[in-house]
Amino acid sequence: MTATLVLLRHGESVWNAENLFTGWVDVPLSEKGVVEAKRGGELLREAKLLPDVVHTSLLRRAISTANLALDGCDRHWIDVRRDWRLNERHYGALQGKDKKQTLEAYGEEQFMLWRRSYDTPPPAIELGSTYSQDEDPRYAGLGSDLPRTECLKDVVARLLPYWEKAIVPDLRSGKTVLVAAHGNSLRALVKHLDGVSDEAIAGLNIPTGIPLRYDLDEDLKPVTAGGTYLDPEAAAGAIKAVANQGR
Numbered sequence: 001m002t003a004t005l006v007l008l009r010h011g012e013s014v015w016n017a018e019n020l021f022t023g024w025v026d027v028p029l030s031e032k033g034v035v036e037a038k039r040g041g042e043l044l045r046e047a048k049l050l051p052d053v054v055h056t057s058l059l060r061r062a063i064s065t066a067n068l069a070l071d072g073c074d075r076h077w078i079d080v081r082r083d084w085r086l087n088e089r090h091y092g093a094l095q096g097k098d099k100k101q102t103l104e105a106y107g108e109e110q111f112m113l114w115r116r117s118y119d120t121p122p123p124a125i126e127l128g129s130t131y132s133q134d135e136d137p138r139y140a141g142l143g144s145d146l147p148r149t150e151c152l153k154d155v156v157a158r159l160l161p162y163w164e165k166a167i168v169p170d171l172r173s174g175k176t177v178l179v180a181a182h183g184n185s186l187r188a189l190v191k192h193l194d195g196v197s198d199e200a201i202a203g204l205n206i207p208t209g210i211p212l213r214y215d216l217d218e219d220l221k222p223v224t225a226g227g228t229y230l231d232p233e234a235a236a237g238a239i240k241a242v243a244n245q246g247r
């Protein structure tokens with residue numbers, strides 16, 4: 001048995017374009033992001049990789065990307081499930097801050113520790129502050145699960161229960177599964193799938209809007225490590241751009 005999983009990071013958001021830490025702040029796609037999401041749908045159509053079910057976060061940049069991509073391959077009608085556990089990493093007090101200014105103020109080491117270390121979260125966000133989500137009705141049921149900051153390790157811990165409970169059953173039933181999510185929630189999933197070490201995951205970046213295909217064996221291990229981008233050339237360039245943000 002093999003199962004087919006497609007990971008899709010949302011297209012460029014307006015805050016990606018402005019180089020701001022975003023996390024759980026619910027910003028829309030930029031015009032370029034809309035084009036990227038549509039292109040993602042074309043790539044799915046060209047590859048005849050047609051999802052049967054889609055899982056998204058609760059953030060509009062992932063939801064819009066899924067809608068646009070699915071529309072592009074005539075799959076806008078499939079079952080959809082959304083869950084906060086697919087949200088972007090909560091960026092704590094860095095949410096809304098300029099990446100370049102943060103790099104200049106705190107230096108390369110601290111900046112990269114916050115951005116890419118496995119287990120160092122940024123400082124926690126103040127409750128009630130502009131970019132905090134404590135008043136957001138979509139998270140009202142979360143109680144003490146509502147994060148005030150997260151490192152990638154925290155994202156792995158909150159994502160895996162959803163993977164096991166919601167995504168794995170879809171894969172086991174033979175469905176082609178699309179997961180439309182975020183740079184860091186997808187890094188957490190790739191870490192799990194490929195067994196990437198805590199150190200090596202720091203160097204892994206996911207480009208916006210380019211579907212990443214994983215064929216999984218009966219143990220849900222990737223047949224090809226790292227999966228396959230549907231547009232490898234575009235992915236290589238875009239991965240470099242993500243890695244260099246803030247510079």
Ligand SMILES: O=C(O)[C@@H](CO)OP(=O)(O)O
Nearest residue numbers: 020021022023088115183
């Ligand atoms: O700001 C964010 O939420 C993320 C993704 O855009 O940024 P980074 O790649 O720096 O983790």
